[in-house]
Amino acid sequence: MDLRHLRYFIAVAEEENIGRAAARLHISQPPLTRQIQQLEEELGVRLFTRTPRGMELTQAGELFLEEARNIRSVVEQATERTQRAGQGKLGRLDIAIFGSGILGIIPRLLLAFRNAYPEVKTVLHTMTKAEQIEALRQRRITLGFNRMLAPLPDLATELVATEQLLLAVNESHPLAREESVSFPMLAEHPMVLFPTGARPNFIDKVMRLCEEAGFVPQVSQEVGDAVTGVALVAGGFGICLVPESVTALTLPGVVFRPLHDTPPNCRIDLSCLYRTDDQSPILSEFLETVRAFRGPHVAGHSSGIRTETAWDAGI
Amino acid sequence: MDLRHLRYFIAVAEEENIGRAAARLHISQPPLTRQIQQLEEELGVRLFTRTPRGMELTQAGELFLEEARNIRSVVEQATERTQRAGQGKLGRLDIAIFGSGILGIIPRLLLAFRNAYPEVKTVLHTMTKAEQIEALRQRRITLGFNRMLAPLPDLATELVATEQLLLAVNESHPLAREESVSFPMLAEHPMVLFPTGARPNFIDKVMRLCEEAGFVPQVSQEVGDAVTGVALVAGGFGICLVPESVTALTLPGVVFRPLHDTPPNCRIDLSCLYRTDDQSPILSEFLETVRAFRGPHVAGHSSGIRTETAWDAGI
DNA sequence: AACCTCCATACCTTCAAGGTATTGTGTTGG
DNA sequence: CCAACACAATACCTTGAAGGTATGGAGGTT
Structure with missing residues (x-):
């Protein structure tokens, strides 16, 4: 059995007439007659009673019509869903x-x-x-x-995106009094670095920027991520350079200060x-x-x- | 798209290899390759990624595999149900x-x-x-x-089936004292007849049997059906001849008596x-x-x- | 009785599914 | 590093089934 058989069957069932159904399907009448016979033979079921006025569904035919319409819609939905999946929409x-x-x-x-x-x-x-x-x-x-x-x-x-670097400092820290800070001002202040783990990472970036500014940072603590780093700043562990998106996180006692006179590579991707x-x-x-x-x-x-x-x- | 395409697709998806799938389908490899290409082209979706080790489903292909299996089972159920309907079992x-x-x-x-x-x-x-x-x-x-x-x-x-005729009488009626009754004994007793409506019906049967027994029955009442007839017997309207299945109905005051010496045609079909x-x-x-x-x-x-x-x- | 309207049958044509042989392309093993 | 292997893809041929035209045959209508 083929989907074609179902399409043909539905047409004949709806038209109750092979000739009209054939016209609707854009084929001629004899092949359609044969396809219907073939379908009946394959199922082993009489789907139509032939009357002088046309084709009339048997009870089994009525059932099969419902089933055929159902199959048709299941197939349509399957192809549509697959196409959407193929277009990355599903x-x-x-x-x-x-x-x-x-x-x-x-x-x-x-x-x-x-x-x-x-x-x-x-x-x-x-x-x-x-x-x-x-x-x-x-x-x-x-x-x-x-x-x-x-x-x-x-x-x-x-x-x-690329993001600016900001300095996170405790509000009681001397640098908190500045409107904005420059890299050389960071020297001598203990610094929290992150993340630990596979290199290269944000630590290397900070180390290099400090080096370019002419000093080696004092490391007070290395932590796993920016959130922990800012939490340590809140606890007075030192200062911390963070990407600007971290300002979304507000912790009591922590303020963020922009950096000025920074080189063009002083952005994080x-x-x-x-x-x-x-x-x-x-x-x-x-x-x-x-x-x-x-x-x-x-x-x-x-x-x-x-x-x-x-x-x-x-x- | 054809059911064949789905069958082939399922085989390839399950085997992850066109050659093995072709063997399973008892066809050779090149036609199967083409059928899969054709299916992909018709859907406009890549269903497999070709790797050196075989065919691997894409995400859209995974989805389509589920859909294809679903269609297959829907079709199977449809044919099975239709066949049972064709055998008069559904x-x-x-x-x-x-x-x-x-x-x-x-x-x-x-x-x-x-x-x-x-x-x-x-x-x-x-x-x-x-x-x-x-x-x-x-x-x-x-x-x-x-x-x-x-x-x-x-x-x-x-x-x-054919059923015997029984006499329904009120327990206070003289005929209730008999163990069984014969047709001639019914003469002179008012009789309830049923059903009214299209002829021939039970009335004609009763009239003819009375006639053969040599009398014309006194009609006390004509009613629509046997249940009403027996109800009238309970109410004392007279006697009533009923098919034996009516004895399933017990009304207070009504007793049933068999007929003896009846002709062979004294049964009702x-x-x-x-x-x-x-x-x-x-x-x-x-x-x-x-x-x-x-x-x-x-x-x-x-x-x-x-x-x-x-x-x-x-x- | 002639005609009409259906479906069914006979016979031909064509197109696509399936087969064989081969190529191309990665991967693996000596 | 080359040869062998495994896989899918391509080229070309064969065949079977779907579709077309012409016609038959049955039941109903004017």
Whole structure:
């Protein structure tokens, strides 16, 4: 049995006349007669009683008509859903974020994507950079957000945004009295650094900037993520350089101060990471959303900065 | 798209290898490759990613696999249900019964049929003989139960059973003192007759039997059905001849007495009536059940009596 | 009786599914 | 590093079934 048989059967059942049904199907009458006979033979069931006025459904035929219409609609829905899946409009996207990634840009980006593609279920996983790379290679996730991603042969990156660095200080700290601070002013002040773990990371960036400013920072503590770093600042452990998105987090006693006289590379990137061999249309659509989102939000700061450039600036 | 495409797709998706899938489908590899390409092209969706180790489903392909399996099972169920419908094992049977038909044999017959064909929904309609004939011609019912059915060109009958006649009398009536009664004893006693309506009917039978016994009955009242007749006997309106199945109905003050020295035609038939042109397998199965049921239950009384004979004996 | 309207049958044509042989492309093993 | 292997893709041929035209045959109507 074929879907063609069902289409023909439905037409004959509705027209109650083979000739008219054949016209509707744009075929001639004899083949249609044969297809119906064939269908009846294959099922072993008389679907029509032939009357002088045409074809009349038997009770079994009535039942089969309902079933045939049902099959038709199930097939239609299946193809439609599959096509939407093929266009990246339906499905599932597993995304990894890092610890403080829930602050700032990422949630707004995810919201924009979910509004544009409501039928794509996004699943968030919190992972470190190394875990993200591992998970991408094992295909447990499709995309990861992170900073300072080194180029890898099997993984590609797409810049999402670049952010300013800000100084987080305790309100009782001498530097809190400044409107804004410059790099050399940071020398001699104990500094909280993050994250621990795989290099290169934000620590290297800070170390290099300090070095360029002519000093080596005093490390008071190394911690896992920016949120913990700011919490230590609140506790008086020292000062801490953070990306601007961390200001979304307000802790009592902590104030943020901009940096002045900073070199052009004194910005930190936020990128997403994915398999170069991933052809998933959902990923493509997500990356399109990222590009569209990056335009209005980082224009003037980093528009035109390519993945490679972001990396070069990163270390 | 064809059901063949779905079958092939499922095989390839399950084997993750066109060659093995082709072997499983008993075709060679190249046609299968082409069918899959064709399916992808028609849907406009890549369903597989070709790897050196075989075929791997894309996300859209995973979705389509679920859909394809679903379609397959829907089609299987549709054919199976249609086949059962074609064998008369699934569907609906509209049956008409007459007023007192709910007494006696019919409910037992219907129960037997429902046990044998649990998926056939039987719908009962109470109709007079004339209404049954009309409803059969309009196809509103498939089968009617009645007594004393005259042969009609477009309708056929099947004898279900023959029943004895019994005398229903009030317990205070003189005839109630007899163990059994003979026809001549009925003369002079006012008699309740039924049913009113289309002839020939039970009245004609009773009138003829009285005539053969040499008297014309005194009619005290004509009523619509046996139940009303017996109710009038309870009320003292007179005596009433009824088929034996009416004894299922016990009314206070009414007793039933057998008739003795009765002629062989002093039995009343119960038959079912259906269209001669009705090919419905459900009807055939029902008639088979009737025949099987008639055997053990009326053996010795009327086995071997054909439809025509029943009628001949009826009037 | 002639005609009309159906469906069914006979016979031909064509197109696509299936087969065989082969190529191309990655991966693996010596 | 080359040869062998495994896989899908392509080229080309064969065949079977779907579709077309012409016609038959049955039941009903004027």
